[in-house]
């Protein structure tokens with residue numbers, strides 16, 4: 023099958039970018055992040071797209087970027103935290119080795135800090151993260167082939183677990 027060697031999903035603060043880079047390095051492949059691709063294409067930050075064009079415009083860009091990357095990118099791909107809310111994206115993900123990085127409220131809040139640069143966390147960061155985790159955790163679980171807990175764990179340990187799980191997969 024063509025497409026990414028692994029697709030990382032999970033909440034903001036799950037460590038998708040940090041761990042994704044490490045998994046890619048271990049596999050000797052590239053790393054890409056759909057937020058970064060959207061930013062490159064538009065020449066705008068995700069935050070500016072939300073503020074100037076609205077969330078719906080961001081989601082449309084994200085949907086297109088995710089579909090393209092799933093079809094053609096052969097490294098490790100990390101999806102923005104809300105990408106899995108799109109039903110068409112979820113349908114595409116069924117054919118890929120999706121890894122859900124699970125994070126609980128306390129660690130997610132610690133990792134996102136004040137939420138600067140993350141438009142969906144404006145206001146009460148803890149309350150927003152809790153709401154998003156409650157709404158989305160079942161969705162992440164539904165698309166995942168593997169679930170890896172990240173609470174209280176170092177990126178290197180999480181990476182080793184992901185690589186071991188991927189190695190058990192048929193090529």
Ligand code: S3P
Nearest residue numbers: 033034057068102103104140141
């Ligand atoms: C979002 C997560 C962000 C980014 C945007 C919306 C979300 O990505 O796509 O701010 O809906 O959870 P990260 O999960 O990479 O921070």
